[in-house]
Amino acid sequence: MYSLLRALQVLQCARAGYLSVGLELNVPLLLYSRWRARRECLSHLTKFYRKDIFKADLKQYKTAIIFGTENLMGDLSMKIMEMKIGSFLITCRFPLPQSEENTLWQLLCTIDNGFDGVWLYEKIRYITEYDIEDVTLRIGCDYSTNRAIISINTTVLTPLRNNPTVINDFGGS
Template structure:
């Protein structure tokens, strides 16, 4: 004769609790991995030789850059292009505009924004390290740098830029080159340099 166990409902609860716990751990782990993947490109600049954080350009800075480009033509390169706003604004002014940015999320956003605004044919965005990107083919170069990197950036400019290149430094000037123009004041100041080689 078989003895049937009495079902008290405890066995069913015991089975449900581990499954619910595993689902909760899986969801929490997935959210943590997703947040890490999104946040890491914004935090990692602090771990490089020069911490170049993402700080969007102000409307006044954009206006000053466009003023610095008056009378210029050709190509524009924004080194550390962030969300692409400088590239898009210069493209609206008939420049062929490129942006170089290491953060993949900002590159993706910039490409999407260019497409949304109908500027994809006048813009390109590259996920590259600005120190390894060749700037020799550009007519105009814009950089939003930090003070600690401007000396090394000046060396790169003098080594790579063509003789008629126009350099626009924002937030901090280049340490040794003499600007041909200074536009604006405070955080919105831009320094314009003629990259003439002897």
């Protein structure tokens, strides 16, 4: 049942004009998905692969829709860290569990909270943000590149001028 619904989500995205990829292990459902895409003249916008999501390279996807079980959501926490900063994740039926691995996935929107619930997340850059007077310090890690990120935003008044100088976004690795 879950696999069929995933295929329908891929087709729905294609109907809206988006290039869409479906990953499926079940061969009959994979063949059905490909047949359905051809029947609806959506083959040019869809690709279905026989692949385990845990073995797939998620870096190439800007948006992912996950229709899984509660246990799967916990297992996916580390896998989805491969996705790039600014990527979107839509989960159906179950939200991402709260854990240290999910600190970069910011919940943007929830539609319903029950069996038909949908959660929209965005992968953000910073893990921790500190505001001290007029200085904002952000510390984080971009897991897609394995680089540490430090960002400082401050306003400095120079003694010779009354206009402020803005120092913004220093990155480090």
